[in-house]
Amino acid sequence: MAARDAGSSAFAGARGAGAPRLPGTGPSDRLIRAAALVLAVLCVLVAAGGLWAGARLGGAVRPDPIAWPSWTSAAAGLILAAMGAVLVHRLPRHPMAWLLLGGGAVVSAGGFCAAYAGLSVLRHGGDLPLTAVALFVGGRSGPLENLIVPLVLLLFPDGRLPSPRWRLPAAVALGCVGLVILILFTIPWRIISEGDPVFPGLAGIGLDPVTPALPDPVWQATRVIIVGLLLVSVAIPVAAFIGRFRGSDPELRVRLRWMLLAALVNLVIIAAIFALRPYLPNVQKVLWPLCLGVVALAVLIAVARHRLYDVDLLLGRTILYGGLAAAVIAVDTAVFVGAGTLVDDPVAAVVGAGAVGVLYAPLRLRIQRWTDRVLTGRDDPYDVVSALAERLEESVGPDELLREVVPVLSAAFRSPYVRVELDRSGGGTHVVEHGAPRDDVVVLPFAYRETQIGRLALAPRAGTRLSDADQRLLADVLRQAAAAARATALTEEIQRSREQLVTGIAEERRRLRRDLHDGLGPLLAGAALKIEAARNLAGRDLPAADAALAEVRGDLSTVLADVRRLVHDLRPPALDQFGLAGAVERRAAGFAGGALEVSVRTGGDLPGLPAAVEVAAYRIATEALANVSRHARATACEVRLSATPDALEVEVTDDGVGLPPVIHAGVGLVAMRERAGELGGHCTVAPRPGGGTRVHASIPYGTAARTSVPSGGVPGAG
Structure with missing residues (x-):
C-alpha cells in the first residue's frame, strides 16, 4: 500500500505525503486558498478580456481559427476555473482541484490570445504589441486542452493513479498528448487552416517561427498521426478508469459513477453536434465548453458532495431518455424515409412515423428495465x-x-x-x-x-x-x-384464542361437574340418608336422632361453603353487592394493617361495565395488592380506578423497595397480563418515579354499556 501511494502520488504532482488533507488544517491551507482565489480572478479577467475583444470583432468577417475561440474558450475557461476554485476552497491540497483550476487558466489564456490577435489584425492592421506572439499562442495552444480529459480520467477521483502498474501506460498516454502538442506547435499555419479563409493581413505576420523545413506531404501525414495519438491518449485513460471502477469498493464506485454520468451526457452532446452540424456549422464550437463543464461538475460533486444527489437516478434517467431518444429518432427517420421512398406517398410516411409512436411505450419499458438492472441491480x-x-x-x-x-x-x-x-x-x-x-x-x-x-x-x-x-x-x-x-398473525392469534376459550369453557364445566359430582353430590346424598335415619330414630331414641341431625347440619354447612366457593370462583359476590369500587375497597381493607396503609380512589363515577371487565379489574387489583403485601415492604399503597371513553384504567402504586434489577415473571404477574390481554388490553409493571412500583392495566370495555352509574355499586344489589 505504501508503494502504491508513493508511486501514484509522485505521478500526480507535488501534494505532500498521504491523502489530500481537509481544509482549515493550518496557515498553509489559507495561503493555498488565497493563491487559488488570485488565479481564479485572473482567469475571470482574462476571459472577460477575450469576450471584450471578441465583441469588438462583431462587425468583421470572423474565420474560425481566430474569432470563435474568444467566445468558446472564455466560457470553458470560466467554467473550469470556477469549479476548480470552489474545490480548492473546500480541499486546498486536492490534485483534482488544481487540475481544474489550471485547465481553466490555460483555456482562458488561449482564448484571450486568439481574440487579441484577431482584434489586432482586423481592427488595427496587426500594429498592436505582441500580435505575433498572441496569434501563435491563441492559434496553437488548443492542444494543451487535450491534457485535461486524460488527466481527469487517470487521476479521478482522489488525484492518484489506480495502482502503480498504471504508471507506464499513463506516461504513454501523456506522451501521446505531448507529441500532439509538439506537432501542432510546429506544423505550418497553412496546414492548420487548410480549407478555412485566412485574412490577407496575416501574410505579414510570422505565423511559423519554429516550423521545420519539411515537405507538405509529411505535414499532411502528421494530421493522420495526430488522430491516432489522440485516440491512444484517450483509450489508455479510459481503460484505467474502467479498471479502477471494476476494482473499486461500493463507496468509491458511487463517486466514479459521476464520471460515467458525465460521459453519457457528453455522448448526448456529441450526438447533438453531429445532428445539428448540417444546419449550424459551428455548433461544435458552441457546445464544446458544455462538454468540459459537465466533466468539471462531475469532478466537483464526486470529490466534495457525492452523497448530496442520487447518481444512480441521474445516470439511469440519462441512459433511459438518451437511448430512447436515439432509438426513436433512428427508427422514425428510417420508417419515414423508407415509407416515403417506397410508396412515394407522404401519407405513408406519416403513418410510418405514427407506428414509431406506438412502439414508444414498450421500447421505453425495455430500456428502463435494462437500465435499472445494470445500474441499481434491482427492478423498478x-x-x-x-x-x-x-x-x-x-x-x-x-x-x-x-x-x-x-x-x-x-x-x-x-x-x-x-x-x-x-x-x-x-x-x-x-x-x-x-x-x-x-x-x-x-x-x-x-x-x-x-x-x-x-x-x-x-x-x-x-x-x-x-x-x-x-x-x-x-x-x-x-x-x-x-x-x-x-394481520395474518393476528388471525392465527384469534383462532388460538377461540380454541383456548372453548377449551377453557370445557375445562371449567368439567371442574364444576367434578366438584358437584364428587363433592356436593355425596354430601347431599349422605345428608338425605342421615335425615331418614333420624326420622326413624325420632320415635324411639331422641338423643340418637338429635345427634344424626347435628351431623346433617355440619354436612350442609360444608355444602354451603363449597357452593360459596364455586360461586366466588365464577364471580366474586362482592362485585354484585358493592360494585367494583366497593369490592376493591373491602378487599384492600384485608391487606391493610401494621405499617401498610391502603387507599382506594376512583376518578369520578365508573360507567356500567361488562361482567368480564369487572372481574378482570378486581382480580388484577387483588393480585397487585397481594404482591405489595408480600414483597414491597411499603408503608403506603394506593389503588386508583378511572374510566376513559374506551377503557377502564386500574393503577396500583406503592412506596416500597421497587423492582429487582432482573425481573422473573411469576404466576401473579403473568396472570395479571393474561387477564388484561384476554379482553384486548394490557398490563405493565414498572418502577414508580420517586421510588416504589407502579402496576397499570388498561382494559377496553367497548360500547356495550356506557350508562353512568354510581361507583358504589349496581342498583338493586344487596
Missing part, C-alpha cells in the same frame, strides 16, 4: 412492490408469507442471500432463508405500528452497497410485508 420500485403484493395475496399464513417475500426481495435486488426473521407472539422466531448464508449482510429491523416484529438480513450484490434509495424501497416493502404478516 413499482414493479417490486407490485410483485410483492401479488405474492402476499396468494399467501395464507405467516410461514407461507415469508416464503413468498424472500424470493421476491432476492430477485428484485439481485441479492445472493436474504433472511427474514419473524418474532412470534407466543415466543420464538420463525426464520426463512434464500441463498447461501454470508457474513456481509445488512440487517434492517421492521416494525408494525412502532413495535418491532422481525428483522431482514440482505447481502448486496458483489461490489455494490445498498444505496439510500434501496434502503427506502426496502423500508416500504418491509412495511407492506409487516402489515400483512401482522
Whole structure:
C-alpha cells in the first residue's frame, strides 16, 4: 500500500505525503486558498478580456481559427476555473482541484490570445504589441486542452493513479498528448487552416517561427498521426478508469459513477453536434465548453458532495431518455424515409412515423428495465412492490408469507442471500432463508405500528452497497410485508384464542361437574340418608336422632361453603353487592394493617361495565395488592380506578423497595397480563418515579354499556 501511494502520488504532482488533507488544517491551507482565489480572478479577467475583444470583432468577417475561440474558450475557461476554485476552497491540497483550476487558466489564456490577435489584425492592421506572439499562442495552444480529459480520467477521483502498474501506460498516454502538442506547435499555419479563409493581413505576420523545413506531404501525414495519438491518449485513460471502477469498493464506485454520468451526457452532446452540424456549422464550437463543464461538475460533486444527489437516478434517467431518444429518432427517420421512398406517398410516411409512436411505450419499458438492472441491480420500485403484493395475496399464513417475500426481495435486488426473521407472539422466531448464508449482510429491523416484529438480513450484490434509495424501497416493502404478516398473525392469534376459550369453557364445566359430582353430590346424598335415619330414630331414641341431625347440619354447612366457593370462583359476590369500587375497597381493607396503609380512589363515577371487565379489574387489583403485601415492604399503597371513553384504567402504586434489577415473571404477574390481554388490553409493571412500583392495566370495555352509574355499586344489589 505504501508503494502504491508513493508511486501514484509522485505521478500526480507535488501534494505532500498521504491523502489530500481537509481544509482549515493550518496557515498553509489559507495561503493555498488565497493563491487559488488570485488565479481564479485572473482567469475571470482574462476571459472577460477575450469576450471584450471578441465583441469588438462583431462587425468583421470572423474565420474560425481566430474569432470563435474568444467566445468558446472564455466560457470553458470560466467554467473550469470556477469549479476548480470552489474545490480548492473546500480541499486546498486536492490534485483534482488544481487540475481544474489550471485547465481553466490555460483555456482562458488561449482564448484571450486568439481574440487579441484577431482584434489586432482586423481592427488595427496587426500594429498592436505582441500580435505575433498572441496569434501563435491563441492559434496553437488548443492542444494543451487535450491534457485535461486524460488527466481527469487517470487521476479521478482522489488525484492518484489506480495502482502503480498504471504508471507506464499513463506516461504513454501523456506522451501521446505531448507529441500532439509538439506537432501542432510546429506544423505550418497553412496546414492548420487548410480549407478555412485566412485574412490577407496575416501574410505579414510570422505565423511559423519554429516550423521545420519539411515537405507538405509529411505535414499532411502528421494530421493522420495526430488522430491516432489522440485516440491512444484517450483509450489508455479510459481503460484505467474502467479498471479502477471494476476494482473499486461500493463507496468509491458511487463517486466514479459521476464520471460515467458525465460521459453519457457528453455522448448526448456529441450526438447533438453531429445532428445539428448540417444546419449550424459551428455548433461544435458552441457546445464544446458544455462538454468540459459537465466533466468539471462531475469532478466537483464526486470529490466534495457525492452523497448530496442520487447518481444512480441521474445516470439511469440519462441512459433511459438518451437511448430512447436515439432509438426513436433512428427508427422514425428510417420508417419515414423508407415509407416515403417506397410508396412515394407522404401519407405513408406519416403513418410510418405514427407506428414509431406506438412502439414508444414498450421500447421505453425495455430500456428502463435494462437500465435499472445494470445500474441499481434491482427492478423498478413499482414493479417490486407490485410483485410483492401479488405474492402476499396468494399467501395464507405467516410461514407461507415469508416464503413468498424472500424470493421476491432476492430477485428484485439481485441479492445472493436474504433472511427474514419473524418474532412470534407466543415466543420464538420463525426464520426463512434464500441463498447461501454470508457474513456481509445488512440487517434492517421492521416494525408494525412502532413495535418491532422481525428483522431482514440482505447481502448486496458483489461490489455494490445498498444505496439510500434501496434502503427506502426496502423500508416500504418491509412495511407492506409487516402489515400483512401482522394481520395474518393476528388471525392465527384469534383462532388460538377461540380454541383456548372453548377449551377453557370445557375445562371449567368439567371442574364444576367434578366438584358437584364428587363433592356436593355425596354430601347431599349422605345428608338425605342421615335425615331418614333420624326420622326413624325420632320415635324411639331422641338423643340418637338429635345427634344424626347435628351431623346433617355440619354436612350442609360444608355444602354451603363449597357452593360459596364455586360461586366466588365464577364471580366474586362482592362485585354484585358493592360494585367494583366497593369490592376493591373491602378487599384492600384485608391487606391493610401494621405499617401498610391502603387507599382506594376512583376518578369520578365508573360507567356500567361488562361482567368480564369487572372481574378482570378486581382480580388484577387483588393480585397487585397481594404482591405489595408480600414483597414491597411499603408503608403506603394506593389503588386508583378511572374510566376513559374506551377503557377502564386500574393503577396500583406503592412506596416500597421497587423492582429487582432482573425481573422473573411469576404466576401473579403473568396472570395479571393474561387477564388484561384476554379482553384486548394490557398490563405493565414498572418502577414508580420517586421510588416504589407502579402496576397499570388498561382494559377496553367497548360500547356495550356506557350508562353512568354510581361507583358504589349496581342498583338493586344487596
